[in-house]
Amino acid sequence: MSSTQEHLLDTYRARHLGTPVPPAPGTHDVRTVRDLRAYRRFRAVLAGRPAPERLRHVLSRWLHRQTRPGC
Incomplete structure (x- = not known):
C-alpha cells in the first residue's frame, strides 16, 4: 500500500470516527530536515x-575569493 493510499484510508477512518484528520504525506518534510540540521550542528x-557552515556560505566565500583581483 502506498503512502497516499494509506493516508486516504486514515482520512476515511478519522472522518467516520470523528477524530482529527492526519496531515498529508510530505507536509512536514522541510521542517524535519531543518530540525535534523540544527540537531547535528548542536x-x-x-x-x-x-x-x-552552510554550503551556500562556503561556496559564496570561495567564489568571492576567486573573483578578487590580485589574489
Whole structure:
C-alpha cells in the first residue's frame, strides 16, 4: 500500500470516527530536515568540533575569493 493510499484510508477512518484528520504525506518534510540540521550542528558543538557552515556560505566565500583581483 502506498503512502497516499494509506493516508486516504486514515482520512476515511478519522472522518467516520470523528477524530482529527492526519496531515498529508510530505507536509512536514522541510521542517524535519531543518530540525535534523540544527540537531547535528548542536551535537558538533557539544562534542567540541566547529559547527559546519552552510554550503551556500562556503561556496559564496570561495567564489568571492576567486573573483578578487590580485589574489
